[in-house]
Amino acid sequence: MPGRSTNDFTIRVATVNGSGSQSSNLTLSNAIFRLGVPVAPKNVFPSNIEGLPTWFDVRITSKGYKCRTRDVDVLVALNQVTWRDDVAGVKPGGAIVHESTYPVSGETQRDDVTYYPVPFSELGKKHFENGDLRKYLVNMLYVGVLGELIGIDEATIEAAIKTQFRTKPAAVEANMSAVRLGIAYAREHFPKQDEFRLQRMTGKTDGTLFMDGNRAAALGCVMGGCTVAAWYPITPSSSLCESFIALAEKYRTDPKTGEKRVVIVQAEDELAAAGVVFGAGWAGARAMTSTSGPGISLMAEYAGFGYYAEIPGVIFDVQRAGPSTGLPTRTMQGDVAFAYTLSHGDTKHVVLLPATVEEAYSFAMDAFDLAERFQTPIFVLSDLDLGMNSWMTPPLPYPEKPFDRGKVLSADDLSKFDSWGRYRDVDGDGIPYRTIPGTNHGNAGFFTRGTGHDEYSRYSEDPQTWKGGLDRLVRKHDAARARVPQPVSDENGNAVGLIAYGTTHHAIAEARDILRDDGINVDYLRVRALPLAADVAAFVERHERVYVVEQNRDGQLYGIMRTELPAHLVERVFSIRHYNGVPIDAYAVVDPLLSALRMASVS
């Protein structure tokens, strides 16, 4: 029987950023995945280009959990600055592979862990001549050492390296020589003493691939027909637009003429990026921008204009830890409440909340349809954890539906009536008809404005007209409720329910298993968009107590629910919050929930 440490442990690689460890870490993750064992890599990195501490956790999990864990079982220590703390962070019974020159004494000398000292830099100097490549190859050494210690065969590592360097096949051999050196060193020096082992599994990783959420969102932009993108670089959203640029280069460029069926503008700031989106959306293109919190603050102005003038546009917010510049390379679900009502006055937006790579892809496509259907800005809020980490995911499905371009009048349509009103609610769903500039008909034109307007888009300060317009926007927002991605739930008639959204989902999945093992069963509903679907209130209605779990300090969805739920349900809703910058783990749900339940049963 495999022990608890077979296929269930976490490797932490502690190093400094800029040292070239990323490809080693991804190779390691990929090799484990090739053994059929699920992995959840989490990169915890600094806001810096070179020389600050960085950690890469490879969570190996036979059950396929995708959230972070606090446990570190195997440490690869390659940063002397954090050496002491890194050693302290290893769980009793753990293993430490470390640069042999680091002192093992005093605090760093523990008797409940196994040490595997490796002369990494000495081996590097001796074996790798090329100074530039050396740092990368030294990192590949630990892949070999770990492979030997935990049981990844050379052929599997080689296959992973080939995947990692598929665009640079010449690099495979040099990297493999480093891996072999690591394997040989470990074989010669370390009789295996710890208990962490990998064993081939079947049926857990079949048919899946690794992808980060930003790339998935970029694929959604391509397949969703986005033709105009504007962005201002900001972590952790940059790789979304950069992926889109790379995909456009390949799939939107005429091979003969070099002409592009897309345009991507690096704007001067986020004000301008949003302006490009709401200019292009007005002119009929599917347009997007991607940003993070600081950029969202700047986009407030155009978000309100897009809402009131009713212009389609998609805004991706890959959330990071705020307020202010905050922690640029740490995660948070911090912009939910802000994005929902972004801009002054009575503004309300549609916000999509993807939790997985598949949703990062499909919600991106949905966003363009919804933006045109509802003629309004659509926010897609992912976060650093989803956007920048690699996740195991099933292949992304090819879209079978055509684009939904919404209510657009063509020149032919216009010939059928004498007049039309840009902001008239003809169908009773609050959604008016629009025309696209360039439509060759004398009645096509209208005057778009962010100032008060009547149904014909004429300037108006009339109280009834103004109020009527705002009320129609509410009807439109309400109509969106049933058209946005609906919640998904897993219920068994329990008294207690959990509500979460986005990446918090992955911690909930593991937390429910832990609770179940303790004999506590809780129901679960995952919100996937704002405005809240009717199911959310119904779920609360079916439960005595509902805990809203989210990754921010102030309980932002909790606040929205308290405002929007029927009054008699408000007191059933409670809040659990996680906001230290690193992705939420299962115990950040389990511990506060257990103490809340204990309190509740006492009172």
Added chain:
Amino acid sequence: MSATHVNIIGLPRDVYKGLPTTLCAGCGHNSITNHLIKALYEFGVEPHRLAKMSGIGCSSKTPAYFVEQAHGYNGLHGRMPSAATGAKLANRELLVLGISGDGDTASIGLGQFCHMIRRNLDCAYLIENNGCYGLTKGQFSATADVGSKQKNGKVNDYSAIDLCGLAIELGATFVARSFSGDGKQLVPLLEAAFAHRGAAILDIVSPCVTFNDHVGSTKSYAYVKEHEIALHAPDFIIASKEITADYEPGTVKDIVFDDGSHVLLRKLDREYDPNDRLGALNVIHETRDRGELVTGLLFIDTTADDLCARERMTKTPLVRLREEDLRISREDWSALTAPQA
């Protein structure tokens, strides 16, 4: 012969009119609107191809007062250049006409103005420059000259931003200055701006009769009339017409645009080369130091690529592309998202 006059695309002048103005009587912006109507009519702009875009201010209201049929976009204060960029990129067949004020462009929108010029967005960009914020009741703008006086006697201590000088410095490919009261000069410059491929910047002094037309203001009718120095008398010849102008060789500079139209610059009393960037900057500085206001086509470069060309965009407007043009093929898709295990 029919008595109704039509332009080269067969449309009567009335088509180019808009709603009645709501600006103050005598406002320079109204004169500009009238000159614009004339220029759009003469140039033969198709109303459905025209995108009238503006920011916020009295000046930015004016797109409502011409070509009522055309699509208009009265956006956000200082943010029109970005919206104009988006609109043009979405549909490169649109003729983008941006209208702004000196507050809209030189203060809140200075960043977007600069970057639009850097990108050489194909548009005509008009600044209706009155040296003050008309709509918020007359505060100084950043184009007010040092020493000029507000109505209440307050004197401006801060140096003026010269939008033409700035535009030339930033690499603009078409820079002109004119005066709302001078249709003879302004109309051909407007037409040349429509013909130009790239960002055509027109800084048009446009007195605010309500807040900035008194003695002591350098943007008043009286001041401009007295201090204007015109570089040349421009004429615009549309592509379909032959140049039959009665000029002597050597007295006119002829600039030809991509579409075959010409702007003819008749020399006044001085030699001036509008292809000389440094020369243009010199003239702007020299005249300003003398307290004069130089007008005319200050600089032009008809050879530079515009944004759409630099981005190698397809000639088909992006708005017309469909699923089959935009989605990755099924074969490529399965390779792209192939399972790794």
